[in-house]
Amino acid sequence: MQFQAIESFLMVYETQNMTRASERLFATQQCISRQIKGLEQELGKQLFIRKKTGMVPTAVCHRLFPEFQKMLGCFENARNICGDDENKLAPKLTIAMAIGMSNYIDFSFLSLLVRNYTGHELLIKEVSSADCSKMLHSGECDMSFLLEPFDDTMI
Numbered sequence: 001m002q003f004q005a006i007e008s009f010l011m012v013y014e015t016q017n018m019t020r021a022s023e024r025l026f027a028t029q030q031c032i033s034r035q036i037k038g039l040e041q042e043l044g045k046q047l048f049i050r051k052k053t054g055m056v057p058t059a060v061c062h063r064l065f066p067e068f069q070k071m072l073g074c075f076e077n078a079r080n081i082c083g084d085d086e087n088k089l090a091p092k093l094t095i096a097m098a099i100g101m102s103n104y105i106d107f108s109f110l111s112l113l114v115r116n117y118t119g120h121e122l123l124i125k126e127v128s129s130a131d132c133s134k135m136l137h138s139g140e141c142d143m144s145f146l147l148e149p150f151d152d153t154m155i
Helices: 003-015 018-025 029-043 059-089 107-116 129-138
Strands: 048-051 054-057 092-098 121-127 143-145
Touching: 003 018, 003 029, 003 059, 018 029, 054 059, 092 129, 121 129, 129 143
Parallel strands: 092 121, 092 143
Antiparallel strands: 048 054
């Protein structure tokens, strides 16, 4: 059972609407639907009745909701504990990319970064070209990738 599926379950339960759940989770409806169907298959029970007006929780769904809330809460606590330790140990490598630049970044480049910066937390921010330059100049990022050449007016 994946925690993303549990998170999707909880959001669909709370909103009783696939569209609103997907918007709040920043995921596609298809992704949320697949996760719910996967949970239903794994548990062997129908969790929601799908209607034109929305998603209606079944009786078993109502019983699972508080249990899944507890599970997700415990998982988030564990992730926070690990994150706290990781932040103390792992240096950060922050990269600013101009909006649209990620379309040109190749997977092998990212693999090379991960290999060369083992043990670092890799943080990529997609911002405007002007903000890329400002972030690099102010030390807010370690690297910056622009679509157009550097210009002093950007600072």
